[in-house]
Amino acid sequence: SAVISQKPSRDICQRGTSLTIQCQVDSQVTMMFWYRQQPGQSLTLIATANQGSEATYESGFVIDKFPISRPNLTFSTLTVSNMSPEDSSIYLCSVGLVAGADTQYFGPGTRLTVL
């Protein structure tokens, strides 16, 4: 597996502001993903972060709201823009180590509360 870190681990933000979450991996990985987990719910895939190109978003998620960067094979950021209380959630970064292999490993998550 890989060691995955996320920053910040938690934050409390005001409505209308934006927060950028960082995901750092200790080794180069092929695939990086961003998920959201709302309280008591399962995981919802927001997007696949593609190195060197635009992220691939799932239905219901748009780039203007959740811009994603992936400048290299070890790092990605997710920004939650123009936040509302409905964005309060845990945001998780996950990685796939090998192209074509499915196994995903998760970072520790970022707990976001929007007031």
Place this chain on the structure above:
Amino acid sequence: QKEVEQNSGPLSVPEGAIASLNCTYSDRGSQSFFWYRQYSGKSPELIMFIYSNGDKEDGRFTAQLNKASQYVSLLIRDSQPSDSATYLCAVSTGNQFYFGTGTSLTVIP
């Protein structure tokens, strides 16, 4: 119909018993199957994966896959209080990765 279905529980078992967690999936083309454990307030941790029909054992954990019935299960032998967590079933079709809603397991000392 959801792609992956799990009984949300809660499932309670006494310490030392076998806990049985079940998962069904809808896409017959699914190729890979995973079990994650998630402690409260923590992120999911991969504990097992299985690709082929039959059983796969790892320590106290056994994953069972039946593709004909579109069914995957996780058995935890000699359950310990530290096994108390939510267990997420995940299924990959090769193009998409789907998570179930999870089953909450409580092991009673």
